Structure formats: C-alpha cells, structure tokens
Amino acid sequence: AQKVTQAQTEISVVEKEDVTLDCVYETRDTTYYLFWYKQPPSGELVFLIRRNSFDEQNEISGRYSWNFQKSTSSFNFTITASQVVDSAVYFCALSEVGGATNKLIFGTGTLLAVQP
C-alpha cells in the first residue's frame, strides 16, 4: 500500500533558524512522483515542488531545498533562515500511479511556527 508519513506534527523555531521537515514514503511503484505543498492560514494548498523517482539530485530554490534519497524512501524539505511568513502547514504527497488522472496521497502535515 502507498503511504506518506510526516512524523513531525508541529515544529517551532525562531526566525533565521534553519528547519528540516521530514517525509518518508512507501510505494511499490518503480516510477512515482513526490510533491511538497504549503498550506497557509488562508487554507489554499500551494504547490512548492515536484520530484520524479528517477531524479535524485537535490534541488534548491532560494531559501528552500529538498533532499530526495531513494535508499531511505525520504524526501525532506529544508528552509534556510526561516521567516515568519514561512509559518504554515506543510504537506508531502505521493502520486498514486494508475488510472487516467494523477491522485495524490498526502501525509498528515507538519505545522511550522516561526517566531519573530
């Protein structure tokens, strides 16, 4: 069965600290896609990044970076020099391959609180 685990329910940091959000997934598919979303208090889930299972290169986008390790089935997300605006719930998700449409299986999310 496919599953996404985000073991950290809540994390609180002080502004300018670095923080890593963990994501571990389970799948039997050889080809799959992983995603990270941000959900601010407004409710909308904002797409941050997509990674396919054949591309293990780490990615950096500004203060955000992602570490994909197939050997440990992990896709962790690091925010460098965190800011108050980073406060949100962050979700990791896995594509369920099969059928005509992309269906995402989400983890339970990690609530990040960045204190000024």
Place this chain on the structure above:
Amino acid sequence: ETGVTQTPRHLVMGMTNKKSLKCEQHLGHNAMYWYKQSAKKPLELMFVYNFKEQTENNSVPSRFSPECPNSSHLFLHLHTLQPEDSALYLCASATSGSYNSPLHFGNGTRLTVT
C-alpha cells in the same frame, strides 16, 4: 483571477439542510477533485472527475453528491449531513493523463454541521 475558486468560504448548516459547494477553475485543466481535510487526519480524496466523467468515488457516503457539468466547474451537493462531516472541503484541478502534474487547489470551504 485565481486559478481555482471555491464558494462559499464558510458554511454552517443543520443536519436536515441541503446545500451545495461550488468550484471553478480557470487553468484549462480537465481533471477535477474533491478532498476532505479533517483535523489531525491526512487529506482524504473523495471524488475525481476526468473530462466530466467520474473516475473515482472513494467510498464516500451518498449524502455527498458530486456534479461536474463541464471541465471547469465542480459541485458538491450536501444533504442530511452529520456533525462528523464538519471539515475543510478542498477542490483541486490538474492536467489529465499526467502523473507528474501537480494539483492546483482552491482556498476550500469550511463546513460546520450543527
């Protein structure tokens, strides 16, 4: 105009009421989704539509009735709901036929059943 728009943002209804949630997307997508988000639970996929045809019903109770008149609009009709149905209902859209296509979400409708 935002990509995926949901109305209303908040809804309070009694258990005997009938109401509808509306979703509209302006992204040219052909796949649309309803997800339910309850506290302390992962987002639960409820329904998927592909080119107006329902392709997934994730064992959702019949008191939730979706409707997709075209690829841009999606409704969720609600009747005789239970208090445990109180949640944030999120609509999403995506490019059909592509597993790497991210889902684009609306702001959600916060539903409270009294």
